[in-house]
Amino acid sequence: MRIIEDKVLIFNNYPLNLTDGGPSGFLAHNLSGHTSQYYEMNSIDLHSSFNQRVFSNLISSIKQSSFEKKAAGLDRLSKFKEWCVNAQRIFKKIQAKNYKFIYFHDVWQLKSCLPLILPTQKVLLQCHCPELPSEEISLLQPECSLGDVEWAREAEYDAFSRADILIFPNHYTTRIYASLISPHSTIYYLSSGAREVKDLRQYPIDREIINLLYIGRRNQIKGFDIILNSFQEAYKLRKNLNLILLGLGKQILSEEGIYDIGFSSSPHQWIYNCDYVINCNRQSYFDLSVLETLSVGTPLIISTNFGHQQLAEDNSQGIIDIGEPTIQNLLNTLLSQVLIKKEFNQKAVQENKLLYQQKYSDSVYRKNLNNLLSKIIFSK
Secondary structure (H helix, E strand, O other): OOOEEEEEEEOOOOOOOOOOOHHHHHHHHHOOOOOOOOEEEOOOOOOOHHHHHHHHHHHHHHHOOOOOOOOHHHHHHHHHHHHHHHHHHHHHHOOHHHEEEEEEOOHHHHHHHHHHOOOOOEEEEOOOOOOOHHHHHHOOOOOOOHHHHHHHHHHHHHHHHHOOEEEEOOHHHHHOOOOOOOOOOEEEEOOOOEOOOOOOOOOOOOOOOEEEEEEOOOOOOOOHHHHHHHHHHHHHHOOOEEEEEEOOOOOOOOOOOEEEEEOOOOHHHHHHHOOEEEEOOOOOOOOHHHHHHHHHOOOEEEOOOHHHHHHHOOOOOOEEEOOOOOHHHHHHHHHOOOOOOHHHOHHHHHHHHHHHHHHHEHHHHHHHHHHHHHHHHOOO
């Protein structure tokens, strides 16, 4: 058996989708359709009957709203565990044991494949969660048992313990995973990227109003409650604002100034048509929607904490830093006269586009990835 020592296998058992968060969206934006002398990513047979069943079960369970179906949590986790087991099938099929270096993009894949990984193989791990994976699972309680949470904690602990190399988008994100970082692990930083948004078109929305956009899950860590409450207070005093919501969750109906679109397969079009994108995470990794927003140029209103603290250092006029993610801080910004229509804010638009091209495009990411992997492969 010949061991491949000069190329890193980027292991994946996700169906890739540009509109997804996490590894699925990240890999779709940056690596789908690309290869290099230093890495290759395995493909998935989405047409096999087994994979179709596993993926359809996983996707349908993720799309179930815990707001609407109290039984969804347990069902979702059981299907998720089934998907994890499928990682072993893929690992064997692609003969991943023949690679000296394997790069995993979440703890679940790595945990699933641990029994198949040889002691001589070098494991790279990058997590994409703004919180510990077990903390995300624990939010499904009481639908999920304490045993399920312990299963998740064991998975993340075992994955981080086995990883020889940990990769983060910047040093600020290490705070999220501090309790899992092992003394023996080597840490590298690799800034995130996203594909440039193209084929943009005008939507028939009110051009006289300042249109604010929120994209994402409607949960605490994303600060959705902060955004909603801040807007409701601001709208009492400032009627030239609209809040447009994209993403799954409990729908908001019949509230003046708020337009709930729900899931959208073209969030980039909404980014282009709105005047600001709001991101008020209580904890941030490095959101793909933020990078897509920079590529379009639309100004950002953002809480620059954890991973997003890097954006505060970029000094773009198109990034409005609200400070700590609180209702009062966001409310102050929404009532401020700095908020103007995008057509009158073109310097901010151009600075965001330039920032994207220089630091956060998918091509810049792949260049940095090549440099990092070549360093890892040829290090003594």
